[in-house]
Amino acid sequence: MAGIRDVARIAGVSPSTVSRVMNGTANVDDEKRRRVLAAIKETGFKPNELARALFKKSSKIIGVIVPDIENPFFNEFAKAVEEEAYGSGYRILLCNSNNDAEKEVTYIETLDQMNADGLIMATQNDSMTNELKVGMPIVAIDRKMTNGAEIACIESNHYKGGRLAAECLIKAGCKKIINVRGPQILTSAQMRFKGYQDVCEEYGIKQYVLDSSYSYESGFEVGKKILETYPDADGIIASNDMVAISIYKVLHHAGKKAPKNFQIIGFDDIRFSRLMTPELTSIRQPITEMGKLAAQIISRYQQHQDFQRENIFDVSLVERKTTKKLKTGK
Amino acid sequence: MAGIRDVARIAGVSPSTVSRVMNGTANVDDEKRRRVLAAIKETGFKPNELARALFKKSSKIIGVIVPDIENPFFNEFAKAVEEEAYGSGYRILLCNSNNDAEKEVTYIETLDQMNADGLIMATQNDSMTNELKVGMPIVAIDRKMTNGAEIACIESNHYKGGRLAAECLIKAGCKKIINVRGPQILTSAQMRFKGYQDVCEEYGIKQYVLDSSYSYESGFEVGKKILETYPDADGIIASNDMVAISIYKVLHHAGKKAPKNFQIIGFDDIRFSRLMTPELTSIRQPITEMGKLAAQIISRYQQHQDFQRENIFDVSLVERKTTKKLKTGK
DNA sequence: ATTTTTTATGAAACCATTTTCAAATCACTA
DNA sequence: TAGTGATTTGAAAATGGTTTCATAAAAAAT
Numbered sequence: 194m195a196g197i198r199d200v201a202r203i204a205g206v207s208p209s210t211v212s213r214v215m216n217g218t219a220n221v222d223d224e225k226r227r228r229v230l231a232a233i234k235e236t237g238f239k240p241n242e243l244a245r246a247l248f249k250k251s252s253k254i255i256g257v258i259v260p261d262i263e264n265p266f267f268n269e270f271a272k273a274v275e276e277e278a279y280g281s282g283y284r285i286l287l288c289n290s291n292n293d294a295e296k297e298v299t300y301i302e303t304l305d306q307m308n309a310d311g312l313i314m315a316t317q318n319d320s321m322t323n324e325l326k327v328g329m330p331i332v333a334i335d336r337k338m339t340n341g342a343e344i345a346c347i348e349s350n351h352y353k354g355g356r357l358a359a360e361c362l363i364k365a366g367c368k369k370i371i372n373v374r375g376p377q378i379l380t381s382a383q384m385r386f387k388g389y390q391d392v393c394e395e396y397g398i399k400q401y402v403l404d405s406s407y408s409y410e411s412g413f414e415v416g417k418k419i420l421e422t423y424p425d426a427d428g429i430i431a432s433n434d435m436v437a438i439s440i441y442k443v444l445h446h447a448g449k450k451a452p453k454n455f456q457i458i459g460f461d462d463i464r465f466s467r468l469m470t471p472e473l474t475s476i477r478q479p480i481t482e483m484g485k486l487a488a489q490i491i492s493r494y495q496q497h498q499d500f501q502r503e504n505i506f507d508v509s510l511v512e513r514k515t516t517k518k519l520k521t522g523k
Numbered sequence: 524m525a526g527i528r529d530v531a532r533i534a535g536v537s538p539s540t541v542s543r544v545m546n547g548t549a550n551v552d553d554e555k556r557r558r559v560l561a562a563i564k565e566t567g568f569k570p571n572e573l574a575r576a577l578f579k580k581s582s583k584i585i586g587v588i589v590p591d592i593e594n595p596f597f598n599e600f601a602k603a604v605e606e607e608a609y610g611s612g613y614r615i616l617l618c619n620s621n622n623d624a625e626k627e628v629t630y631i632e633t634l635d636q637m638n639a640d641g642l643i644m645a646t647q648n649d650s651m652t653n654e655l656k657v658g659m660p661i662v663a664i665d666r667k668m669t670n671g672a673e674i675a676c677i678e679s680n681h682y683k684g685g686r687l688a689a690e691c692l693i694k695a696g697c698k699k700i701i702n703v704r705g706p707q708i709l710t711s712a713q714m715r716f717k718g719y720q721d722v723c724e725e726y727g728i729k730q731y732v733l734d735s736s737y738s739y740e741s742g743f744e745v746g747k748k749i750l751e752t753y754p755d756a757d758g759i760i761a762s763n764d765m766v767a768i769s770i771y772k773v774l775h776h777a778g779k780k781a782p783k784n785f786q787i788i789g790f791d792d793i794r795f796s797r798l799m800t801p802e803l804t805s806i807r808q809p810i811t812e813m814g815k816l817a818a819q820i821i822s823r824y825q826q827h828q829d830f831q832r833e834n835i836f837d838v839s840l841v842e843r844k845t846t847k848k849l850k851t852g853k
Numbered sequence: 854a855t856t857t858t859t860t861a862t863g864a865a866a867c868c869a870t871t872t873t874c875a876a877a878t879c880a881c882t883a
Numbered sequence: 884t885a886g887t888g889a890t891t892t893g894a895a896a897a898t899g900g901t902t903t904c905a906t907a908a909a910a911a912a913t
Contacts, residue, residue, distance in 0.1 A: 194658060196869060207893040212871060222891065237656075242636040243582065244869035247573040248898045254616075262605070263794070268598045275592070275619045279626070284633060286584075287617035289605045296609070303614060306572040326567075328524065409798065438798055445800050464593070468739065468768050469799055470775050526899060537863040542901055550861065574899035578868045 195236035204232035215240065246308055255491055256304040256312045256329075258288040258297060264407070264435070265463035266480060267315060270334075273484025274313060281492045283310065294318035301325055311491030314343075317379055330494045332487045335381045345490045347483050347504045351381045354476040354508040355388020358430045358458050361474070361510055363396055365456055365517040367428030371401045373415050373440065375432035382432060385460065389430060405432050412436035416443025427455050434459035434466045434475055441473070441515065456516040471514035479506050525566035534562035545570065576638055585821055586634040586642045586659075588618040588627060594737070594765070595793035596810060597645060600664075603814025604643060611822045613640065624648035631655055641821030644673075647709055660824045662817045665711045675820045677813050677834045681711045684806040684838040685718020688760045688788050691804070691840055693726055695786055695847040697758030701731045703745050703770065705762035712762060715790065719760060735762050742766035746773025757785050764789035764796045764805055771803070771845065786846045801844030809836050 201208045206225050213219045214229040221229070232238075246252035255278050259267040275285045286309070288300040297318055304312055305327045312327070315334040322338075331343040338346075362370050372389045375382030386402075393400045403418060405411040412431070416439060419426055431437030437459030441451060449455055451471060459466060462477035483506060493500045512519065531538045536555050543549045544559040551559070562568075576582035585608050589597040605615045616639070618630040627648055634642055635657045642657070645664035652668075661673040668676075692700050702719045705712030716732075723730045733748060735741040742761070746769060749756055761767035767789030771781060779785055781801060789796060792807035813836060823830045842849065 197871095198869085208870080209872080209893060210891085213892090216871085218871085220891070225892090239632060239636050241577070241638070241869050242633065243573050243577040243638055244898085245871075246898095247571070247577055247869085247900090248871050250898080252573065257617075262592070262598050262602050263595075265593075268592050271617070272592050272619055275617065276621075279619075284630075285617050287587075287601070287605065287615050289602055289609075291606075300614075302569060303572065306569050308571070308573055409794075442798065442800055464739075465795055465798075468772065468795070470772055527901095528899080538900080539863060539902080540861090543862090546901080548901085552861065555862090571899050574868085575901075576868095577870090577899085578901050580868080 195238045197238070197240065200229065200232045200236055200238045203235065204228040250308050251310050251495070252308045253283050254286050254304070254307060254309045255283045255488065256286045256288055256300065256309050257315075258290050258300055258312065259315045260290050260292045260317070262287065262289050265465055266433070266461050266478075269463065269480045270315060270484040273481040274488045277485040277488035278492070281488070283488070283492065290316050290318075292316070292318065294322070297322055298325065301327060305329060310495055313487045313491070317376075330491060332490050334483065334487065335379065337380075344494055345500060345502045345504065347487055347490075347506070348381070349478040349483070349506045349508050351384035351508070352388045354460060354478075355385035355390075355430075356392050357388070357508065357510045358385070358460070358476050359389045359392035361458060361512070361516060361519065362428040362430065362456055363392070363398065364519050365428075365452075367456055369401065369423065369426045370398065370428035370430060371403060371419060371423055371426045372430045373403045373405050373419075373432050373436060375405065375407055375436075377404075385432075401426070405436050407433050407435065409435050409439045412439025413443055416440040420444065420447055429455060429457040431457060431459045434461045434463045434473060437473055437475070437515075438465070438469055441469075451515045452517045458516055462511050466511075466513070474513045474516040475511050477509045477511045482506065525568045527568070527570065530559065530562045530566055530568045533565065534558040580638050581640050581825070582638045583613050584616050584634070584637060584639045585613045585818065586616045586618055586630065586639050587645075588620050588630055588642065589645045590620055590622045590647070592617065592619050595795055596763070596791050596808075599793065599810045600645060600814045603811040604818045607815040607818035608822070611818070613818070613822065620646050620648075622646070622648065624652070627652055628655065631657060635659060640825055643817045643821070647706075660821060662820050664813065664817065665709065667710075674824055675830060675832045675834065677817055677820075677836070678711070679808040679813070679836045679838050681714035681838070682718045684790060684808075685715035685720075685760075686722050687718070687838065687840045688715070688790070688806050689719045689722035691788060691842070691846060691849065692758040692760065692786055693722070693728065694849050695758075695782075697786055699731065699753065699756045700728065700758035700760060701733060701749060701753055701756045702760045703733045703735050703749075703762050703766060705735065705737055705766075707734075715762075731756070735766050737763050737765065739765050739769045742769025743773055746770040750774065750777055759785060759787040761787060761789045764791045764793045764803060767803055767805070767845075768795065768799055771799075781845045782847045788846055792841050796841075796843070804843045804846040805841050807839050807841045812836065 197208045197211050201211045211229050213221050214226050257271055257274050262268050290297045309329050312329055312331045333343045333346045335348045374386045403415050405415045437457055459473055459475045462475040466473035466475045490500045527538045527541050531541045541559050543551050544556050587601055587604050592598050620627045639659050642659055642661045663673045663676045665678045704716045733745050735745045761770055767787055789803055789805045792805040796803035796805045820830045
C-alpha cells in the first residue's frame with residue numbers, strides 16, 4: 194500500500210506538500226499540485242485514517258450503545274443515526290450492550306481510547322457508567338446522567354404518552370384497564386405510568402397494575418397472568434409494542450378477540466405494529482427523528498455550533514385496529 | 524490524559540518496560556512490575572488504541588456491511604456477529620449500505636484505511652465491490668466474489684429450501700401454488716426458485732411465478748397482484764418472511780383466511796414469524812449460527828488458524844399455522 | 854576465575870500522517 | 884540593486900504507542 198512518502202517521491206515534492214494538496218490546508222504551486230494529484234491517481238493512494246485520527250485526536254467514529262439491536266425500536270434508531278452520521282462523514286461503531294453494565298463500560302473505554310468523536314447512549318445502567326470519565330461528548334437517550342458527562346439528552350414526552358393511552362382506552366369504553374408497566378428504574382416507564390395514574394384519578398377509575406420488562410418473552414408471561422388474575426379485563430396498556438404483541442397473542446390463543454373482547458394499546462409505534470393483524474394501536478415516538486438529532490448534536494458539537502441540551506419530542510396516538518374507533522378528536 | 528511516558532516517569536522505568544508489563548510480551552523484574560502497575564493505577568492510564576493499531580496494523584475492528592439493519596434477518600445476523608466478535612476482543616463497525624453500491628465502496632475504503640481486521644459482507648452489489656483491492660480478509664454471505672478477495676463464504680442450502688417449501692405446500696393439498704420469487708440477481712433467490720421448479724416438475728404441477736424484492740413494501744404490491752391475477756391461488760411461496768407477512772395482510776384484508784382459503788410459507792424464519800397471528804410457516808436458516816461463524820472465521824484467520832472456505836448451512840421446514848398440518852414426516 | 858549464555862532494560866526507530874517553524878523563493882518597491 | 888513583505892516549501896517534531904537492537908547485568912558453564 195502506497196503511503197504519502199511514495200506519493201511525495203513520485204511527485205518530486207515533500208510529504209507536507211502532498212498533505213496540503215489533499216487537505217487544501219495551504220496554498221500550493223499549481224504545477225506541483227498537478228504532479229501530486231497525478232501521483233495520487235497513479236498510486237491509488239488513500240491516507241491511513243488511523244495515523245490521521247491519532248494526530249488529529251478525532252477518529253470520525255461515533256459509538257452507539259443500545260441494549261439490543263434486535264429490538265425494533267433500537268434498530269430503527271440506530272439506522273437513523275447511521276444515515277445522518279454517514280452524511281457528515283462519521284462512521285458508527287455499534288455496541289450491543291445486552292443490558293450488561295460491564296460490557297457497556299468496556300465499550301465506553303474502548304471508544305475513548307479510539308478517540309471517538311462522540312457517544313450516543315440508549316441504555317439504562319446508570320450505576321457504573323455514571324462514574325466514568327471520558328473525553329468524548331455523550332448524548333443520552335431517555336435518561337439524565339448524574340455526573341454531567343453528557344452534552345445533551347433526548348427523550349419523548351412519556352407522561353403525555355401515558356395519558357394518551359389511558360384516555361384512548363377510557364373513551365373507547367373500557368371499564369377495567371390493566372396497565373402493564375415497564376421497568377420502574379427507567380424514567381420512560383415511570384412517566385408513562387404516572388400519566389396513566391393521573392388520568393385514572395381524574396376519571397375516578399380503579400387502577401390495575403402488572404409489571405413487565407420490555408421484551409417479547411415478558412409479554413407472554415404477563416399475558417398468562419392477565420388470563421389468570423384479570424380474566425374480565427377489557428383494556429390493556431402494554432409497556433411497549435413488543436409486549437403488546439405478545440400479550441395479544443396469548444389472549445388471542447385463549448379465544449379472546451380484539452377489539453371486541455379486549456382492547457390493547459402499545460408504545461413506540463415500531464414498524465411491526467402496522468404489520469401484525471389486527472394492526473396495533475400505539476403511542477408513537479418519532480424514533481427516526483430522535484436518531485437523526487442525536488447524530489446532529491454530536492456533529493454540531495464538534496464544529497462548535499449551537500445545539501439544544503434538552504430535547505423532548507412530542508408523542509401521538511396512532512389509532513389502528515386493536516382499539517375501537519373514537520368519535521371525538523380530543 | 525496520561526500517556527505511557529507519564530507512567531514510565533512515575534514508575535522510574537522506560538516506556539518500553541511499561542509496554543512490556545501491559546502486554547506481557549517479555550520478562551520484567553518483579554519490583555519494577557509492581558511500580559509500573561502502581562503507576563498505571565495511579566494515573567488511570569489506558570493505552571491509546573489508535574497508536575497501537577497504527578503500529579500493529581490491526582485495529583481489532585470488523586466491518587459488517589448489511590443492506591438494511593432494520594431488516595430482521597440482518598439485525599439478527601449483526602447481533603450474532605457482534606456477540607461472537609466481542610468475546611474475541613473485536614469491535615463492530617456497522618455499515619448500512621441501503622443497497623447503495625457507492626456507499627458500500629466508501630465503507631470498504633474507510634475500513635481499509637482504518638486497518639480493519641476483517642469485513643463481513645451481506646450485500647449483493649457485485650459490480651463495484653468486486654474490483655476493489657483491499658488488505659483485509661472478507662467473509663461473504665450468500666454470494667461468491669469473482670476476484671477471489673474473500674477468504675470464505677457462508678450460505679444456506681437455498682435449493683433445498685425451495686424444494687422444502689414446494690413439497691410442503693403440495694403435500695398440504697395445494698393445487699395452485701404461486702411462487703413469489705426474490706430478485707434473480709441473487710443466488711439465494713435463484714436457488715430457491717430452482718428448488719420450486721424442480722419439485723413442480725417432479726410432481727407434474729403447473730408453475731405460477733411472480734417477482735418481488737425482499738421488502739415489506741414489495742409484499743403489499745405482490746399481494747394485490749395475486750388478488751387480481753390469481754384469485755384462486757391456494758398456495759403461496761413468498762420470497763422471504765417479510766414478504767410473506769405483507770402478502771398475508773393483503774389477502775387477509777380481502778377476507779381470505781389462512782390456512783383455510785390459502786396457505787403461505789416464507790423463508791428465513793425471522794423472529795416475527797412466530798409473533799404474528801397466525802404464526803407463519805417458514806423455511807429456517809440458522810441466522811445466528813451464520814453470524815457467529817462469520818466472526819469466528821475472521822478471528823481464526825488473524826490467528827493463522829484453520830477454517831473452512833465454503834460453508835453451507837442446512838435449512839429446515841418450520842411448520843406453523845399458515846399451512847395445514849402434514850401427516851407424513853418425509 | 855573466566856568464559857559463555859541468558860535475561861532484563863532503555864534508547865532509538867517505527868507506524869503514517871499533520872503541523873509547526875524556519876528557510877527559501879518570489880514579487881514588488883525605493 | 885538591495886530591501887521589504889508575502890508566499891511556498893521542506894525538515895523536523897508531534898501524535899502515542901510497540902518493537903528492535905545493543906548493552907549491561909546476572910546466571911550458568913567451563
